[in-house]
Amino acid sequence: MKGVVFTEFLELVENEFGLEIVQKIIDECELETDGVYSSVGTYSHKDMFKMVGKLSEIKDIPVPTLLNIYGEYFFKTLSRDYPKFMEQDNLFSFLESIERYIHPEVLKLYPEAELPGFESEIKSKNEMILEYSSSRKMADLAVGLIKGAARYFNEEVEIEKVAETNEGEKVGLKILLI
Amino acid sequence: MDIELYKKALDREKRARKEAESLLEKKSLELYNTNKQLQEVITNTNLFPEENPNAVMRFSAHGRVLMYSNKHGDAIIKFLNQPLRKKLKVYFTSELGYSFEKGVKHQFDMQIGKNTIRFDVVPFQPFDYINVYTADITDIKATEVRLQKLTESLKEAQQVSENFNKKLEIEVTERTKELLDSEMKLKKSLLKEKELGELKTSFVSTASHQFRTPLAAIQSNSELLQIIAESLHEETRKRFGKITTRITSEIGKMTELMDDVLILGKLTAGKVDLKQQYINLVDFCSELAKDFNEIQSDGRIMKIVTNGKQYDVKLDPKLLTNSLSNLFSNAFKYSVGKNNPELIISFQSKEFVLTVKDYGIGIPKDELTKLFQPFFRANNVTEIKGTGLGLSIAKEYFEINKGVITAKSIIGEGSTFEIKFTRQK
Numbered sequence: 182m183k184g185v186v187f188t189e190f191l192e193l194v195e196n197e198f199g200l201e202i203v204q205k206i207i208d209e210c211e212l213e214t215d216g217v218y219s220s221v222g223t224y225s226h227k228d229m230f231k232m233v234g235k236l237s238e239i240k241d242i243p244v245p246t247l248l249n250i251y252g253e254y255f256f257k258t259l260s261r262d263y264p265k266f267m268e269q270d271n272l273f274s275f276l277e278s279i280e281r282y283i284h285p286e287v288l289k290l291y292p293e294a295e296l297p298g299f300e301s302e303i304k305s306k307n308e309m310i311l312e313y314s315s316s317r318k319m320a321d322l323a324v325g326l327i328k329g330a331a332r333y334f335n336e337e338v339e340i341e342k343v344a345e346t347n348e349g350e351k352v353g354l355k356i357l358l359i
Numbered sequence: 360m361d362i363e364l365y366k367k368a369l370d371r372e373k374r375a376r377k378e379a380e381s382l383l384e385k386k387s388l389e390l391y392n393t394n395k396q397l398q399e400v401i402t403n404t405n406l407f408p409e410e411n412p413n414a415v416m417r418f419s420a421h422g423r424v425l426m427y428s429n430k431h432g433d434a435i436i437k438f439l440n441q442p443l444r445k446k447l448k449v450y451f452t453s454e455l456g457y458s459f460e461k462g463v464k465h466q467f468d469m470q471i472g473k474n475t476i477r478f479d480v481v482p483f484q485p486f487d488y489i490n491v492y493t494a495d496i497t498d499i500k501a502t503e504v505r506l507q508k509l510t511e512s513l514k515e516a517q518q519v520s521e522n523f524n525k526k527l528e529i530e531v532t533e534r535t536k537e538l539l540d541s542e543m544k545l546k547k548s549l550l551k552e553k554e555l556g557e558l559k560t561s562f563v564s565t566a567s568h569q570f571r572t573p574l575a576a577i578q579s580n581s582e583l584l585q586i587i588a589e590s591l592h593e594e595t596r597k598r599f600g601k602i603t604t605r606i607t608s609e610i611g612k613m614t615e616l617m618d619d620v621l622i623l624g625k626l627t628a629g630k631v632d633l634k635q636q637y638i639n640l641v642d643f644c645s646e647l648a649k650d651f652n653e654i655q656s657d658g659r660i661m662k663i664v665t666n667g668k669q670y671d672v673k674l675d676p677k678l679l680t681n682s683l684s685n686l687f688s689n690a691f692k693y694s695v696g697k698n699n700p701e702l703i704i705s706f707q708s709k710e711f712v713l714t715v716k717d718y719g720i721g722i723p724k725d726e727l728t729k730l731f732q733p734f735f736r737a738n739n740v741t742e743i744k745g746t747g748l749g750l751s752i753a754k755e756y757f758e759i760n761k762g763v764i765t766a767k768s769i770i771g772e773g774s775t776f777e778i779k780f781t782r783q784k
Contacts, residue, residue, distance in 0.1 A: 188375075200364045207371075217371050219379035 182229055182317075183294065184222035186255070190229070191218065193254050194236060206235045223293070226317050245321040252325015253332070260333055272334040272358070273309050276327070277301045297323065307358040310343070318349035327356065414476075414493040422455025426488060435493070438471055451478075458482050458489055468496065475500045556628045563624035567617040574610050574617075581606040612744070619748035623733060626755035631678070633759050635783075637671040638679075640711065644702055647680060651687045661687055662699050667706030673783045674760050682756035685749045686715040686776050692743060694719025694773065708782070713762075715776045722768035730766050739770070 195203050207216035210231040214224060233251075237244045260267050266283045269275035279299040287294055297315035304310060313323045324340050331338040337359045344353030408415035414432035418425055428436060439448040447469065458465040458480040465480045474497040481490045581603045588599035625631055641663070648661040690700035694717040703714040722730060726737045731754045734747040757764050757778050768774035 195368075200361075200368055204364055204367060217374040217378065219375040219382065221379050221382050 182224055182226040183220075183291070184218050184224060185220040185258070186229060187218035187224055187232075188220045189255050189258050190232065190251055191216075193251060198236075198240065202236070202239060205239060206232050210235050248319060248321035249325040249328070252322045252327075253329040254325075255322075256326045256329025256333065259326075260329075267333070269334075272331055272336045272338070272356075273303055275330060275334065276309060276311055276356070277303070299323075309356045311354045311356060312344075313352045313354060314350060316350060318347075320345075320349055320352035320354070323352075324354065327354070413495065414491070416491040417488055418455055418491065419488040421459045422452050422489060431493070432491070435471060435476070454478070455480055455489060455491070473497070560624050560628040560630065563621055567621045570613070570617055574613055578607065578610050581610070612746075616746045616748070619746045619752060623748055623752050623755065626752060626759070631756075631759060633675050634677070635673045635675050635760075637673055638676055639669075640672050640674075640704055640713075641665055641669060643676065643679070644683070644704060644713075647683055647687065648702060651684075651691065655691060657695070659691060659694075659699050661690070662701045663704065664701060665704045665706070667711075669706050670711075670782075672711055672780065674780070678756045678760050682753040682760070682778075683713070683715075685753040689749065689776075690715050690717040690719070690774075692745075693717060693740070697773075710782055711780050713778045713780075716773065717775075718773040721770040721772055722766070722774050723770055724768070727766055727768060731764070 191203055194206065203216075210228070212228050212231065214228070218224060233244055233247055236242070237247055266278070266286070267275070269278055276299070280301065284296045284299075287296060295316075297313055297317070297319075300312040300314070302310045311327070313320045320342070324342075327340055328338065339357040339359055341355045341357070342352055343355045345351070408427075408429045411429060412431070414435050415427075415429045416425065416432040416436075417427040425436065438444060439451055451469065454465065454467045459482060462482050462484060464482070466477065467480075468475055468477050470476075474495050477494045477496045479492045479494070481492070482488075483490055584599060585603045588596045588603070591599065645663060648663055652660040687700075687702075694700055698718040700715065700717040700719075703712075703716065705712040705714070720739060722737050723739060726735075729735045730737070731750050733751040735751075736745060736747045754764050760780070761783075762778045762780040764776060764778045766774065766776050
């Protein structure tokens, strides 16, 4: 998992809950890097799960909710750092471009990256099905990101999990524009 | 407490930064190596078209923009850019444009200076450019031209040959016609000659018979006179006797002449058949010589000499008798008072020769060639009786028997008649 996921997460935790919580998470999780993350590095996704889990424990917020919130926040970072990928007309065409254009471009820079699959199908002007697939099973993060994207495109959405396989390895998301 | 937190946070930042820097270094090195590899590949790839002995070029924008060219391509571009070559340049660009438009491979030829260059235009769709490769086909073209000329020459030659054949056919036809005509004429001539021959024979035969009748009458009348003269007194009887003897003698000559003419006529008309058989030549000649020896009043004889291993010969005995008799007769006739004449019979492996030799008056040298002509008599025999037909008849007889006669002579010393026969197996 790319370092930027870790660095942005810790930044969010620092902003929302303060440095002490950050330190506490680092101290109490047995992290491979002792909490040292560079955005350009690559680290084990297990450490990410540990940190999110610890935070959930400390703040008594369910993990899915935490991932949702982080997803929305993370999208802001991404859209800022990669304006090239934001040159779409609307949310749906943007979501379509993830699989088709964005991820292939990412692979050019980081050939070893393990990116989730986002197969899309536009049902109508207001409805789209997005199928998330990843061994990391972080569909909730994806939902957060989608929400962040909607905000970027000034859209309001309702996201519903309509299918799930292998405990979250594949998740079908119905996105409705409202 | 806060300071500790910040210190730890700061420490983490430092370490993160260091990590990022080392990653950066690593990535830079990777990039450098990749670049270097790429450079090498580019250089090598670039070398490849540079090594090509023909032009390699790449164009974009429908053939108007040159993206790459090896040195041979540069030469062509330079050539096309000359002010005098404007038309060629336009043609070149339009040909490239065609390939671009249709998206298909295309080939065209162009004269660059002394050489004919073939251009292969290959569009490269995904990248929207065209590659141009060339080949120098000057030699191929020259060969094509030569081949064309050779084919034309061949066609001409074939035509000439055909014409010649036609002419030949015509000539052959004409010649054949001429030959047939000649054959026809020849047949007609032969027929005519045959007719003439038969005419002559019948004339000769008729003439001699016609002559015989009056001759017989004269003879019988002369005999009658002789009988009447018996009753006259001796002197008148003697005188009558001389006269009638002369008459009889002359009739005899005429009869002999008639006979000879008739014989010669038959011989020359080919009316005498050859009936050959095996004979003992020595015995035969001895018999014939005996007949002549008996009638020589002065006791002369025909001496016979043989040499060589004897064998039987195939000849017509009747014809041989006639011809040899003539020679024997001449030999005795023209050597009165001289030595005996000789017959030499020579047996050789492939031929046998009869030689009749006399030691008589001989024959003048310049008359030897005319000797066998009918009615010919040498100028030194006017006193001696003869018809002048004997030798010509003998010659005919010998020739029918397939022999060849020749004569040699020295005046005053004698004559030699030689007849050569080829031995028949």
